[in-house]
Amino acid sequence: MRNLLLKISYDGKRYHGWQIQQNAVTVQEVFQDALKNILGIQPDLKGCSRTDTGVHAYEYCISMKLEHSIPEKRLVAALNHFLPTDIAVYSCEQAADDFHARYSCTGKEYLYKLWNHRIRDPFLDGYAHHYWYALNEEQLNEAAQYYIGCHDFTSFCTLDQRRAGDMVRCVTNARVERQGDMVLFTVSADGFLYNMVRIMVGTLLRVAQRKFKPDDIPLIIKAKNRKLAGPTAPSCGLYLNRVFY
Numbered sequence: 001m002r003n004l005l006l007k008i009s010y011d012g013k014r015y016h017g018w019q020i021q022q023n024a025v026t027v028q029e030v031f032q033d034a035l036k037n038i039l040g041i042q043p044d045l046k047g048c049s050r051t052d053t054g055v056h057a058y059e060y061c062i063s064m065k066l067e068h069s070i071p072e073k074r075l076v077a078a079l080n081h082f083l084p085t086d087i088a089v090y091s092c093e094q095a096a097d098d099f100h101a102r103y104s105c106t107g108k109e110y111l112y113k114l115w116n117h118r119i120r121d122p123f124l125d126g127y128a129h130h131y132w133y134a135l136n137e138e139q140l141n142e143a144a145q146y147y148i149g150c151h152d153f154t155s156f157c158t159l160d161q162r163r164a165g166d167m168v169r170c171v172t173n174a175r176v177e178r179q180g181d182m183v184l185f186t187v188s189a190d191g192f193l194y195n196m197v198r199i200m201v202g203t204l205l206r207v208a209q210r211k212f213k214p215d216d217i218p219l220i221i222k223a224k225n226r227k228l229a230g231p232t233a234p235s236c237g238l239y240l241n242r243v244f245y
Contacts, residue, residue: 003065004072005095006079011086012056013126013236018047027051027087031062034082038075039068048101048243049108052195054126054235058111061243063101099245107172107190107244110197113237114183128182129201129237135183135208141176143207143214146221147187147200148174154224156200157193158232167193167224176204186241195232202230 008031016024020032032042048061070078072092079089098104113128115121120130150170157167173188185201203220206212212220212230220228 001065001067003063003095003097003099004075005093005099005101006062006064006076006089007091008057008060008062008087008089010057010060010088012051012054014086016053017051017055018060019050024053027060030084030087031079034079037082038078039066039070041068046101048105049240051240052198052235052238055238055240056127057240059242060240061101061105061245063095063099063104104245105191105243107188108192108240109173109186109188109242109244110192111239111241112185112187112197112201112233113239114185114201115181116178116183117181126236129234131183131205133208135178137176137178137183139214140183140185140204140207143204143212143217144174144176144185144187144200146214146217147171151221152224153193153196153221155220155226155229156196156203157226158195158199159226160194169193169196174200188242197238198233198235199226199229199231201233201237204230205233206230 010027015027018027020026020028028045036042043064043066046063076089076092115124115128115130116135118132148171150168152167153169154167169189169191171187171189176185187197207214
Protein backbone atom coordinates (compact mmCIF):
# COMPACT_ATOMS: atom_id res chain seq x y z
CA MET A 1 0.00 0.00 0.00
CA ARG A 2 1.45 3.35 -1.09
CA ASN A 3 0.27 6.78 0.03
CA LEU A 4 0.62 9.07 -2.99
CA LEU A 5 0.71 12.84 -3.30
CA LEU A 6 -0.41 14.21 -6.67
CA LYS A 7 -0.16 17.83 -7.72
CA ILE A 8 -2.57 19.06 -10.36
CA SER A 9 -3.74 22.27 -12.00
CA TYR A 10 -7.23 22.94 -13.32
CA ASP A 11 -9.45 25.46 -15.03
CA GLY A 12 -12.52 25.59 -12.79
CA LYS A 13 -14.82 27.37 -15.23
CA ARG A 14 -17.05 24.37 -15.97
CA TYR A 15 -16.78 22.67 -12.57
CA HIS A 16 -18.73 23.02 -9.34
CA GLY A 17 -15.56 23.00 -7.27
CA TRP A 18 -13.50 20.01 -6.19
CA GLN A 19 -15.79 17.96 -3.96
CA ILE A 20 -18.30 15.50 -5.43
CA GLN A 21 -21.87 16.80 -5.49
CA GLN A 22 -25.17 15.41 -6.66
CA ASN A 23 -26.33 16.68 -10.07
CA ALA A 24 -23.17 18.77 -10.65
CA VAL A 25 -19.86 18.04 -12.37
CA THR A 26 -16.84 18.43 -10.08
CA VAL A 27 -13.09 18.01 -10.45
CA GLN A 28 -13.06 15.09 -8.02
CA GLU A 29 -15.70 13.21 -10.01
CA VAL A 30 -13.81 13.64 -13.28
CA PHE A 31 -10.52 12.68 -11.61
CA GLN A 32 -12.03 9.53 -10.10
CA ASP A 33 -13.46 8.52 -13.48
CA ALA A 34 -9.99 8.84 -15.03
CA LEU A 35 -8.48 6.68 -12.28
CA LYS A 36 -11.12 4.01 -12.83
CA ASN A 37 -10.28 3.92 -16.53
CA ILE A 38 -6.61 3.38 -15.68
CA LEU A 39 -6.77 1.15 -12.59
CA GLY A 40 -10.22 -0.42 -12.75
CA ILE A 41 -10.93 0.97 -9.27
CA GLN A 42 -11.76 4.33 -7.72
CA PRO A 43 -9.34 5.06 -4.85
CA ASP A 44 -10.49 7.27 -2.00
CA LEU A 45 -9.19 10.76 -2.83
CA LYS A 46 -8.34 13.42 -0.24
CA GLY A 47 -8.23 16.95 -1.63
CA CYS A 48 -6.40 19.85 -0.02
CA SER A 49 -9.40 22.20 -0.29
CA ARG A 50 -13.04 22.21 -1.38
CA THR A 51 -12.84 25.24 -3.72
CA ASP A 52 -16.05 26.92 -4.91
CA THR A 53 -17.82 26.68 -8.23
CA GLY A 54 -15.80 28.44 -10.94
CA VAL A 55 -12.62 28.76 -8.86
CA HIS A 56 -9.34 27.77 -10.55
CA ALA A 57 -6.17 26.15 -9.23
CA TYR A 58 -2.59 26.64 -10.32
CA GLU A 59 -1.62 24.09 -7.67
CA TYR A 60 -4.00 21.62 -6.07
CA CYS A 61 -2.85 18.65 -4.00
CA ILE A 62 -4.46 15.23 -3.69
CA SER A 63 -3.51 12.27 -1.53
CA MET A 64 -4.66 8.71 -2.06
CA LYS A 65 -3.72 5.25 -0.81
CA LEU A 66 -3.12 2.76 -3.57
CA GLU A 67 -2.35 -0.97 -3.66
CA HIS A 68 -1.92 -1.02 -7.45
CA SER A 69 1.70 -1.41 -8.63
CA ILE A 70 1.62 1.22 -11.41
CA PRO A 71 4.76 3.42 -11.22
CA GLU A 72 4.24 7.06 -10.28
CA LYS A 73 5.54 8.46 -13.59
CA ARG A 74 3.36 6.12 -15.59
CA LEU A 75 0.32 7.12 -13.53
CA VAL A 76 0.97 10.80 -14.34
CA ALA A 77 1.13 10.05 -18.06
CA ALA A 78 -1.97 7.87 -17.97
CA LEU A 79 -4.01 10.43 -16.04
CA ASN A 80 -3.07 13.19 -18.46
CA HIS A 81 -4.25 10.94 -21.28
CA PHE A 82 -7.67 10.24 -19.76
CA LEU A 83 -8.36 13.61 -18.10
CA PRO A 84 -10.00 16.46 -20.06
CA THR A 85 -7.73 19.23 -21.27
CA ASP A 86 -8.80 21.62 -18.48
CA ILE A 87 -7.15 19.40 -15.83
CA ALA A 88 -3.45 18.45 -15.79
CA VAL A 89 -1.36 16.33 -13.42
CA TYR A 90 2.15 17.66 -12.88
CA SER A 91 3.64 15.22 -10.40
CA CYS A 92 3.04 12.11 -8.33
CA GLU A 93 5.27 10.97 -5.50
CA GLN A 94 5.13 8.64 -2.56
CA ALA A 95 4.33 10.35 0.74
CA ALA A 96 4.52 9.29 4.38
CA ASP A 97 1.85 6.82 5.48
CA ASP A 98 0.17 9.43 7.67
CA PHE A 99 0.20 12.22 5.04
CA HIS A 100 -3.20 13.75 4.27
CA ALA A 101 -3.63 16.39 1.58
CA ARG A 102 -5.96 18.46 3.74
CA TYR A 103 -4.97 17.81 7.34
CA SER A 104 -1.21 17.87 6.73
CA CYS A 105 -1.46 21.25 5.03
CA THR A 106 0.21 24.11 6.93
CA GLY A 107 -1.01 26.93 4.68
CA LYS A 108 -2.32 28.06 1.32
CA GLU A 109 -1.85 31.01 -0.98
CA TYR A 110 -4.67 32.42 -3.09
CA LEU A 111 -4.53 34.85 -6.00
CA TYR A 112 -7.43 37.04 -7.13
CA LYS A 113 -7.39 38.73 -10.56
CA LEU A 114 -9.14 42.02 -11.33
CA TRP A 115 -9.22 43.15 -14.95
CA ASN A 116 -9.15 46.93 -14.47
CA HIS A 117 -10.06 48.37 -17.85
CA ARG A 118 -13.19 50.14 -19.05
CA ILE A 119 -13.62 47.52 -21.80
CA ARG A 120 -14.00 43.85 -20.95
CA ASP A 121 -11.55 41.34 -22.39
CA PRO A 122 -13.50 38.42 -23.93
CA PHE A 123 -10.50 36.14 -23.45
CA LEU A 124 -10.65 36.74 -19.69
CA ASP A 125 -14.31 35.79 -19.36
CA GLY A 126 -14.42 33.39 -16.42
CA TYR A 127 -10.78 34.01 -15.53
CA ALA A 128 -10.78 37.50 -13.98
CA HIS A 129 -13.35 39.83 -12.46
CA HIS A 130 -13.93 42.76 -14.80
CA TYR A 131 -13.86 45.95 -12.68
CA TRP A 132 -13.97 49.01 -14.92
CA TYR A 133 -13.76 51.81 -12.35
CA ALA A 134 -10.39 53.28 -11.38
CA LEU A 135 -8.34 51.34 -8.86
CA ASN A 136 -5.46 52.76 -6.85
CA GLU A 137 -3.39 49.68 -6.15
CA GLU A 138 -1.22 51.51 -3.60
CA GLN A 139 -4.28 52.43 -1.55
CA LEU A 140 -5.60 48.87 -1.78
CA ASN A 141 -2.23 47.46 -0.78
CA GLU A 142 -2.27 49.74 2.27
CA ALA A 143 -5.71 48.41 3.19
CA ALA A 144 -4.64 44.79 2.63
CA GLN A 145 -1.92 45.07 5.26
CA TYR A 146 -4.63 45.16 7.94
CA TYR A 147 -5.52 41.56 7.08
CA ILE A 148 -2.09 40.35 8.20
CA GLY A 149 -1.97 38.71 11.61
CA CYS A 150 -4.02 36.21 13.61
CA HIS A 151 -7.63 37.39 13.77
CA ASP A 152 -11.13 36.07 14.17
CA PHE A 153 -12.36 36.44 10.57
CA THR A 154 -16.08 35.91 11.26
CA SER A 155 -16.78 39.16 9.37
CA PHE A 156 -15.13 37.60 6.31
CA CYS A 157 -17.00 34.30 6.24
CA THR A 158 -20.25 33.46 4.45
CA LEU A 159 -22.74 32.13 6.96
CA ASP A 160 -24.31 28.83 5.88
CA GLN A 161 -25.58 25.61 7.41
CA ARG A 162 -22.15 24.41 8.48
CA ARG A 163 -21.48 24.32 12.20
CA ALA A 164 -19.38 27.28 13.26
CA GLY A 165 -15.97 26.38 14.61
CA ASP A 166 -12.74 28.21 15.33
CA MET A 167 -12.87 31.34 13.15
CA VAL A 168 -9.30 32.46 13.87
CA ARG A 169 -6.94 32.37 10.91
CA CYS A 170 -3.36 33.64 10.70
CA VAL A 171 -2.66 35.65 7.55
CA THR A 172 1.06 35.80 6.82
CA ASN A 173 1.03 37.85 3.63
CA ALA A 174 -1.42 40.11 1.81
CA ARG A 175 -0.56 42.42 -1.04
CA VAL A 176 -2.07 44.21 -4.02
CA GLU A 177 -0.04 44.95 -7.14
CA ARG A 178 -0.68 45.99 -10.71
CA GLN A 179 0.57 44.35 -13.89
CA GLY A 180 -0.66 46.60 -16.68
CA ASP A 181 -4.46 46.52 -16.58
CA MET A 182 -4.53 43.50 -14.27
CA VAL A 183 -4.68 44.16 -10.52
CA LEU A 184 -3.68 41.17 -8.40
CA PHE A 185 -4.51 40.44 -4.76
CA THR A 186 -2.33 37.72 -3.20
CA VAL A 187 -2.99 36.38 0.28
CA SER A 188 -1.39 33.57 2.30
CA ALA A 189 -2.65 32.07 5.55
CA ASP A 190 -2.63 28.91 7.62
CA GLY A 191 -6.21 28.35 6.48
CA PHE A 192 -9.23 30.12 5.02
CA LEU A 193 -12.90 30.31 5.93
CA TYR A 194 -15.76 29.84 3.46
CA ASN A 195 -15.54 32.65 0.84
CA MET A 196 -12.95 34.47 2.98
CA VAL A 197 -10.71 35.59 0.11
CA ARG A 198 -13.64 36.72 -2.04
CA ILE A 199 -15.02 38.79 0.85
CA MET A 200 -11.57 40.29 1.43
CA VAL A 201 -11.57 41.37 -2.23
CA GLY A 202 -15.11 42.75 -1.99
CA THR A 203 -14.05 44.76 1.06
CA LEU A 204 -11.01 46.15 -0.76
CA LEU A 205 -13.31 47.24 -3.59
CA ARG A 206 -15.43 49.09 -1.03
CA VAL A 207 -12.23 50.94 -0.09
CA ALA A 208 -11.70 51.78 -3.76
CA GLN A 209 -15.28 53.11 -3.87
CA ARG A 210 -14.56 55.29 -0.81
CA LYS A 211 -17.28 53.55 1.17
CA PHE A 212 -14.59 52.30 3.57
CA LYS A 213 -11.25 53.78 4.60
CA PRO A 214 -8.25 51.44 4.79
CA ASP A 215 -8.16 51.74 8.57
CA ASP A 216 -11.82 50.65 8.80
CA ILE A 217 -10.70 47.08 8.18
CA PRO A 218 -9.46 46.44 11.77
CA LEU A 219 -12.85 47.62 13.05
CA ILE A 220 -14.67 45.30 10.64
CA ILE A 221 -12.51 42.39 11.80
CA LYS A 222 -13.08 43.22 15.47
CA ALA A 223 -16.86 43.44 15.01
CA LYS A 224 -17.17 39.75 13.97
CA ASN A 225 -20.18 40.70 11.85
CA ARG A 226 -20.43 39.58 8.23
CA LYS A 227 -22.86 42.39 7.41
CA LEU A 228 -20.17 45.02 8.01
CA ALA A 229 -17.69 43.71 5.43
CA GLY A 230 -17.90 44.16 1.68
CA PRO A 231 -19.75 41.88 -0.75
CA THR A 232 -18.46 38.51 -1.91
CA ALA A 233 -16.48 39.06 -5.12
CA PRO A 234 -17.25 36.72 -8.06
CA SER A 235 -15.56 33.33 -8.07
CA CYS A 236 -14.14 33.71 -11.59
CA GLY A 237 -11.13 35.76 -10.43
CA LEU A 238 -10.01 33.35 -7.70
CA TYR A 239 -7.09 30.91 -8.01
CA LEU A 240 -5.60 28.53 -5.48
CA ASN A 241 -1.99 29.44 -6.15
CA ARG A 242 0.15 27.37 -3.79
CA VAL A 243 -0.26 24.76 -1.05
CA PHE A 244 2.25 24.48 1.80
CA TYR A 245 3.22 21.36 3.78
